[in-house]
Amino acid sequence: MGESKLRSVYPTLLPTRRAFLSSALGVSAYVLLPDLARAGSGGGIRALAFDGDVLLAAEATLNVSEDNGGTWAERTTPGKVLAMATNPDRPGLVAAGLEKGGVALSADGSATWRIGNAGLPDGEVNALAIASRNPDLIYAAVRGDGLYKSEDAGETWTLAMDRPWLKEAERDPLTLASVDLETGMGGIWIYAGTEMGLTRVPDCFCRWQDVQPGNAMDALVSGDAPPPENPLPDGEPVQSLASSPSAPERLYAALPSGIWTSADGGVVWTQVALSAATAIAVHPRDETYIAAVIGGTLKLSRDGGKSWTATAAG
Amino acid sequence: MRPIAGMFLAGIATAVIGSFVLAQASPDETAIEGLTFLGEPVSEDDLIAGKQIYAESCASCHGENLEGQPDWRRRLDNGRMPAPPHDETGHTWHHSDRNLFIVTKGGVQAVVPGYESDMPAFEGILTDDEIAEVLAYIKSTWPERQREFQAEVSANDRGGL
Numbered sequence: 001m002g003e004s005k006l007r008s009v010y011p012t013l014l015p016t017r018r019a020f021l022s023s024a025l026g027v028s029a030y031v032l033l034p035d036l037a038r039a040g041s042g043g044g045i046r047a048l049a050f051d052g053d054v055l056l057a058a059e060a061t062l063n064v065s066e067d068n069g070g071t072w073a074e075r076t077t078p079g080k081v082l083a084m085a086t087n088p089d090r091p092g093l094v095a096a097g098l099e100k101g102g103v104a105l106s107a108d109g110s111a112t113w114r115i116g117n118a119g120l121p122d123g124e125v126n127a128l129a130i131a132s133r134n135p136d137l138i139y140a141a142v143r144g145d146g147l148y149k150s151e152d153a154g155e156t157w158t159l160a161m162d163r164p165w166l167k168e169a170e171r172d173p174l175t176l177a178s179v180d181l182e183t184g185m186g187g188i189w190i191y192a193g194t195e196m197g198l199t200r201v202p203d204c205f206c207r208w209q210d211v212q213p214g215n216a217m218d219a220l221v222s223g224d225a226p227p228p229e230n231p232l233p234d235g236e237p238v239q240s241l242a243s244s245p246s247a248p249e250r251l252y253a254a255l256p257s258g259i260w261t262s263a264d265g266g267v268v269w270t271q272v273a274l275s276a277a278t279a280i281a282v283h284p285r286d287e288t289y290i291a292a293v294i295g296g297t298l299k300l301s302r303d304g305g306k307s308w309t310a311t312a313a314g
Numbered sequence: 315m316r317p318i319a320g321m322f323l324a325g326i327a328t329a330v331i332g333s334f335v336l337a338q339a340s341p342d343e344t345a346i347e348g349l350t351f352l353g354e355p356v357s358e359d360d361l362i363a364g365k366q367i368y369a370e371s372c373a374s375c376h377g378e379n380l381e382g383q384p385d386w387r388r389r390l391d392n393g394r395m396p397a398p399p400h401d402e403t404g405h406t407w408h409h410s411d412r413n414l415f416i417v418t419k420g421g422v423q424a425v426v427p428g429y430e431s432d433m434p435a436f437e438g439i440l441t442d443d444e445i446a447e448v449l450a451y452i453k454s455t456w457p458e459r460q461r462e463f464q465a466e467v468s469a470n471d472r473g474g475l
Binding site: 146159160161162163165168169170184185186187202204205206207209210212 | 387388389393395398405408409410413422426428429463464466467470471
């Protein structure tokens with residue numbers, strides 16, 4: 001559904017950023033969509049997320065489904081959403097990166113929103129992650145700028161790290177995932193997909209680095225460590241990443257070449273769908289339950305990507 | 315060996331070793347409570363030496379007061395990252411003793427193969443003991459929370475040296 005269509009229904013519920021910030025609290029609208037096709041074609045979906053069993057799909061507007069994509073309801077947001085993140089330890093928490101800049105946060109599954117972006121620069125927030133072990137810790141990538149973090153649930157932000165350096169240039173994260181695997185530095189990893197492939201940084205933000213076998217401490221002595229046996233295709237954009245909360249080493253990635261999955265934290269990848277993929281999310285309690293936009297269609301898989309079924313939105 | 319006899323002998327051995335250590339130790343060599351490096355005690359002498367080495371070999375990049383280079387989270391024009399602070403505002407305290415030792419001795423590329431950094435490897439410039447002393451000095455400047463965190467990271471580092 002296009003934004004213009006939504007404006008025609010709720011013309012006052014799409015405030016400018018300035019107006020929204022001045023009002024402090026957001027408003028929301030909830031529209032049941034009896035016509036399933038209204039939920040979107042799938043092709044325009046920029047981001048997917050699971051909030052418990054609820055599937056969220058962000059395109060020009062945000063649509064939610066509580067019945068595995070059978071029916072959809074539309075939610076208003078403070079702006080066009082480019083990225084979303086949730087955390088299974090705090091049901092209802094949804095963080096949304098906005099095209100016009102800033103991060104919107106909902107505590108009720110996207111029914112209402114607030115903006116808490118003090119310290120966040122202007123610019124598209126095109127990638128987001130909520131720390132797996134701490135729902136108050138949120139990471140946001142600002143296009144053309146860097147990676148920011150908030151330790152107070154999005155109220156205030158500070159620069160955490162410049163953008164990753166890949167193939168002789170800084171690259172914008174297109175997607176972020178907090179991956180609950182130990183770094184050996186007292187924390188866990190943040191993975192980023194970029195236009196030039198996959199990279200990751202420990203949550204102490206010492207340095208962006210390639211994915212290597214074992215934890216960072218194993219990498220200490222890896223002058224003789226073998227390279228990843230089967231990395232993602234070299235130089236291909238990684239559009240979307242998902243780490244399974246129920247099995248963090250299980251990763252999924254959406255690339256122009258299709259859907260890829262890894263069972264070892266990103267060292268060895270296997271292709272499970274061959275059509276161009278742009279967004280992916282994994283269920284918080286079932287690492288084999290995936291939602292993805294493949295070939296412009298929103299599809300679900302209940303077996304880790306071996307088979308796919310188009311949703312009503314597709 | 316029966317347990318009691320073993321305990322008796324162990325007690326004698328401990329007493330002998332303790333007497334030897336006390337006889338040898340000067341006040342400056344006394345271990346500083348709560349501060350170790352790679353499991354070894356750190357003395358005031360070690361810290362004095364470490365502070366001097368830091369001033370000579372590290373401060374030009376990491377700052378006289380361990381504050382790092384300005385805007386250290388932003389990449390330099392050459393694509394490399396500036397020298398980070400070594401005080402509690404940086405990330406040094408997230409790394410184990412083993413990690414810090416290897417990075418200092420072998421450069422960052424010893425941790426992340428292929429990583430390009432302006433920090434040199436200090437192997438051949440500083441001895442292992444000198445590297446340990448300067449890192450012990452850096453650790454000694456951290457507040458309690460950072461020291462406790464880093465001690466746990468070091469304790470959980472299963473790599474060994």
